[in-house]
Amino acid sequence: MTIHDSDNESSQPAPGPLNGIRVLDVSTVYAAPITAMLLGDYGADVLKIEHPRGDPARTHGHSKDGHGLWWKVIARNKRAATLNLSHPAGREILEQLAADAEYRKLFETAYGEISSAAITRALASFERTLVSSNSHYDQFLRGELTLDPQEELGRKLFMAHPDVKVSLRGANCIDCHSQFLTGGSSARYDGFSNNGLDDDAHLQPGLQTVTGKPAHRGLFKVPSLRNIALTGPYMHDGRFNTLEQVLDHYDSGIKNSSTLSAVIVQADNQAALELIGGLPLSERSRDPS
Ligand code: HEC
Secondary structure (H helix, E strand, O other), X not given: OEEEEOOOOXXXXXXXXXXXXXXXXXXXXXXXXXXXXXXXXXXXXXXXXXXXXXXXXXXXXXXXXXXXXXXXXXXXXXXXXXXXXXXXXXXXXXXXXHHHOHHHHHHHHHHOOOOHHHHHHHHHHHHHOOOOOOOHHHHHHOOOOXXXXXXXXXXXXXXOOOEOOOOEOOOOHHHHOOOOOOOOOOOOOOOEEOOOOOOHHHOOOEOHHHHOOXXXXXXXXXXXXXXXXXXXXXXXXXXXXXXXXXXXXXXHHOOOOOXXXXXXXXXXXXXXXXXXXXXXXXXXXXXXX
């Protein structure tokens, strides 16, 4: 094994919140090396392990004066060591390094034994730090702007029930997609619904996989609609690529089944038409923009 400074001039970790934490980077192109780079940016001591013939990123993409520019970026702040993992001695050294890496201990302190379930929890904790709070709708809620007529029509449609008294074509969306997080009683699994994607013959197990109850067949977690324009494809199996297709589903694609939500049935075009005598969803206020 040889240890040498990476080609980058600033191989010393900058002081930062992760100062003193040792990270072992045994990855190649590109997501994980970038993650390790970010940890290094925050001050972690990143040890990059590469094959003796050189990491492929060293020569990837454009180069200047014989040095790959990608490598310059993703190897910054890292120390590099070559290890031949095809050789038992190389593997043994890697195991020693891994046993010693600080983040293993930190992970165990935070989450207990390292397992796929614990890693899922760690990823979820990370995702919860990505907070979005300044959307057009947030600004409206804070009273910083007013909605144009089209947006206001969409808001009403989303928020309201079909109402015979005021002849309002509500679509009941808010009954399930309440605010930004799923609401209701967790004991009753209120945050799960069958929103009419499939008929009985094609209904996926959904929540039944976890609870074993036939009444939970075809029920899926009601997702947050925050940043929804950016997070396609949609539904548990990604069957819809666009929001237009999602609206087509709620407008005219609802499939009947034994566990279909009553809220969906109530907002169905036929039911709403009979109730309020109004126009179906497709003929007004469907612009998803
Ligand atoms: C009965 C409850 C219910 C109602 C009413 C409802 N939804 Fe949903 N919605 C769901 C569930 C459950 C899912 C997730 C289904 C899945 O994962 O397969 C979902 C998924 C979605 C998605 C895709 C989210 C994603 O990230 O994949 C969008 C967009 C959406 N709904 C919009 C709406 C709109 C707009 C309305 C009103 C017209 C509405 N929903 C009414 C329960 C409901």
